[in-house]
Amino acid sequence: MAFTDLQAKARRHLWPHYTEMSRVEDGSLPVIVRGDGCTVEDAHGRRFLDGLAGLFCVQIGYSHGAEIGRAAAAQLEELPYYPNWSYAHPRAIELAAEVADLAPEGLERVFFVSGGADAVETAWKLACQYHQERGERRWKVVSRHMAWHGTSLGALSINGVPGARLPFEPLVPGAVRTRNTARFRRPAEETDAQFCAFLLDDLEQAILREGPSSIAMVIMEPVQNVGGALTAPAGYFEGVRAICDRYGILLCADEVITGFGRMGEWFASTRYGIRPDLITCAKGLSSGYAPIGAVIASEEMAAPFLERGSMFLHGLTFGAHPVSAAIALKNLEIMRRERIVEHVAENQGAFEATLRQLLSLPIVGDIRGGGFFYTIELVSDPDTRETFDAEQSRRILHDFVSPRIFDSGLICRTDDRASPLLQLSPPLIAGQAEFDRITAILGDALTEAGKLLP
Template sequence: MSTSPIAPDVAAAGQRAAPEQLRQAAQDHLWLHFSQRADFAHERPLPIIASGDGCYLTDVDGKRFLDGLAGLFAVQIGYGHGEEMGEAAAAQMRELPYYTNWNAAHPRAIELAQEVASLAPDGLDHVFFTSGGAEAVESAWKIAREYHSLRGERRWKAIGRDVAYHGTSMGALSITGLPSLRAPFEPLVPQVGHVRNTNRFHRPEGETEQQFTAFLLDDLEQRIESEGPDTVAMVIMEPVQNAGGAFTPPAGYFQGVREICDRHGILLCADEVITGFGRLGDWFGSTRYDIKPDLITSAKGLSSAYASIGALIISDKVAEPFKQPGAMFTHGITFGGHPVQAAIALKNIEIMKRERVVENVADHQDDFRRTLAPLLDLPIVGDLRGTGFFYAIELVKDKDSRTGFSDEEAHTLLHDYLSNRLYDAGLICRADDRGDPVVQISPPLIAEQQQFDEIAGILGEVLTEAATRIR
């Protein structure tokens, strides 16, 4: 057994360990998520974020950063509400630190369910709590299967989209359309099909939006037919797809998806783990795009990441068969709707309403895009896409032909240069190679013009440098 280099007297007294002590302890004991351990053992010091305020973070070395990713598309209200959130958590701890939602309930879960239902699109009135987004996706697939079973049908398949990310638990990973993430864990949960996503950057020149919509809907229809319509339980899609870089839907797309699902008796799930709770300038992307889903998965912004909580929001239609005598959703999670998590989520929604956080996105989203738009003039920038406070910049090797990078070139550009250079420049965002190489930008929903200018300024400087490195 190794011994942590953090001195016991420091830990016991609550004193702050030196940065080098923390980094060594992390190397010895902390297993990072989606990180190559060798990077921080040999190449660069491990970033350790120590504090936050508003849209900004500070590391243990005192360096300040603009968080252009809102943690992971999650910290809607920014980092300035720890005291108020802590008071809500402490009050709940004193009253009831824990109880389940298994054959019983507690006040905070009931209140939060009512609040979420009031914000969700019409007809989605029932809330099943989870510990996070992947669990919400798992729950959606399970309830879809059981819904059909209660109606006398055996449907088990799910259909997602290419490159889409829905989580890393085995069911959610099975729906995820990223081969590089799926391959290490195959065989996965049967049976999932994938259809084209709404990336229009590499579509044929001159194709109209209506033609693109028709192409996508025909692709979905064909996939359902090839799977056997009576075996498909659920179609799951994000209102704006994150992986691959903020793919927005063309006009009429989700209305067509809804019609296809209705015609074949398939449930439609909107994965709003990222887009829910304000990121697109509405409480839910389903409202903004008039998706009319049967199910919504959510997490992240539900608590602004101040607590680990997610929710599956269920329509009256899906809930109906579960009202039969003897019917039960055969699924449960120990910490689903935990009283303290629920109290924090309630406080988060209260703050969002009080400080008009969703309205801030609606009021400033055009300014954000306008501030980012000059980046399109850079030779390395091929596309700027997204909406609300949710954007991606696609990087290209040749702008005129829209030629991308090889896998090796993209890895060198994103992993070896951009990620580190942006961090050094004081901007946290995401240089992402899930699909074509992109830089993802998604600040806290309290951001305003000052933050937009900082983001665009740093990106402009760093991407200009990057362009010279790839010639």
């Protein structure tokens, strides 16, 4: 179909996600038509290095469609659909075993869902019912400020981004927020140990204010996305685990982004020693080739359900869809065969070192993250670390940097929900050539952007 026809149909019928409708109306909405390796191509034939892996998804890149398509076709011929309600099918069983094998020790039970927000809502419900099965009434969940856990109403209630929640309030009651691990503007003299103690005290005081016996679950991303690839100081997750144990609270690691190799381990919980009771995951489970997600639970969480013969009162029509499960199995097979996770572990240092060349630019205040997941924070004054005001953010980040990067052939995310940021999360097959190109494009754009500052 011709591009003009696609744009006409889009203007008439398409309602894109998180997209200003003016972009649909004025015909500026990019239409991506194909991909290979780390590159995608639009309807005009322009090629872009995908520095965001779709939406933190495409671990294996865009060149495995034929192989994964054969797995999907075989499943469609064998069994195109059957629900996971009171029945099972081979691909669901096989994928559950595969995911459990990759998960941190002790996490053995896998409940399949359709995506990340579904996984978060499922984890909250499972935590609540787990406590009920043990004779307790707990319903609250603790998350962190600016943490993104999804946009469905339950997940949005946990979500720590005020602008995302405000239009839909009142939301599900019982969500509590505590401080995140943003370090860039903390006092310069503060040590990691002091920062860690401050964060853990803030978490414990929030729990005590709410009443520990009402808290079902604490949910945290190993590396927080919103706010810019926020990592935690040494000892933080061990301290969170100790607080949860002290008050009988479940700990959930939201690995929708960090799961399946992005941090150089199959799960970031392993890298950071988190020891969760639950993991939520999606995106990388299928490398975005099909919609699927999961909650991975500990044997301890399954125990009261098994002992009482209870039913978890939750289900989704497309949870463990046979075709999605077959695609996820093939994706994990490819990741093992191609040593994707090992590739990230071996090349993450080169990615960081290449990006850190941008610290020589006055507009670049901080570069942080890990694995193949990094953020560049921009500043208006490198000495004071002063951030952009709203007008600067519109004029420099949105009106100049974002289109300049796109026109230069790079897709990444510009984000000013917390501070002005550039987020990078390339396919896990990326190498030095991609690191160099990302850095060169960003360097040119940010050099010019710096000239726009007062």
